[in-house]
């Protein structure tokens with residue numbers, strides 16, 4: 572089991588709490604923008620957060636704990652398409668091309684200048700180390716030049732903060748399901764900065780499994796939205812896709828077998844799939860039903876076991892309408908409160924990073940310029 576403890580402290584300025592408008596999340600095209608040198612007067616801290624952990628370059632500006640002034644994300648999916656997956660070195664180079672114009676654009680959109688920033692936050696784990704180092708180098712340079720605190724953020728710990736951003740203060744203890752392309756985790760959170768991973772996938776993440784199933788039908792990355800759309804539109808084919816580890820009393824997941832089950836299903840029904848007797852939509856709907864059944868059942872089991880009256884969803888896969896429906900039904904039946912961010916805040920974004928950073932800034936939990944980056948989840 573992994574736990575997380577706060578890092579070293581600084582003394583933050585005393586400032587008030589913030590309002591809670593709907594955050595903006597948009598994908599922007601490449602292109603620079605002039606950066607204003609600062610005209611924003613505020614008694615709440617303003618932070619700039621960077622996330623370059625995988626294949627999205629994201630920059631957010633946050634005022635207080637929840638007022639999202641800008642949240643811009645550039646996806647690299649198209650840049651890696653011809654290679655059939657994310658190429659780490661290419662990801663780093665693409666982050667390098669994108670990061671400076673994106674920071675300029677975010678500052679412009681937020682109506683703030685470098686001089687208005689109270690701290691600079693950056694995800695320093697987990698992910699592709701080369702990609703993380705791009706974001707960290709930029710964040711460190713900014714913190715050094717502006718003489719402002721640097722705050723290193725665990726990307727996984729930040730995902731559930733998409734919920735704090737939109738729902739405000741949530742009552743602890745909470746059970747978080749983080750379901751993304753790289754991770755499937757159940758996290759018990761007792762308080763800010765006090766959490767434990769109580770369940771995780773022992774092999775593939777749920778999102779990876781869904782992406783691979785979509786790929787078997789010839790769909791490009793990311794496959795999740797396509798599978799979700801088909802699952803919403805079709806009744807599932809009766810093929811009994813397995814519910815891996817559902818009978819197991821623990822809280823861990825396994826999704827690689829489900830991926831293999833889809834491989835065999837296609838192999839064994841090639842003719843029916845070709846002549847249209849079996850259609851892609853119902854097949855993927857049946858497969859996705861299995862993914863959803865396991866995620867809902869295990870998360871509710873975790874909530875019961877650890878006596879958490881509420882659960883939260885976050886991570887790209889939880890943008891799925893079908894999965895959200897399944898959770899709504901399951902939680903209603905079980906009498907468990909469900910918190911979900913809007914779909915654009917489920918996928919990787921820097922606003923969730925900024926939100927966790929705002930809590931750390933208030934507590935004086937900042938880092939020095941010797942902050943390290945880590946490919947693995949260090950807790």
Ligand code: KG4
Pocket residue numbers: 625750751752753754777778779781782793794795796797799886887888889890891892914917918919
């Ligand atoms: O959190 P995320 O953006 O990046 C990682 O940290 O991995 O999650 C990416 C995953 C991919 O598997 C993608 O197919 C899936 O989230 N995804 C979706 C949707 N949007 C993204 N899955 C289902 N429905 C969606 N709307």
Ligand code: ZN
Pocket residue numbers: 726730751886887918919
């Ligand atoms: Zn993520």
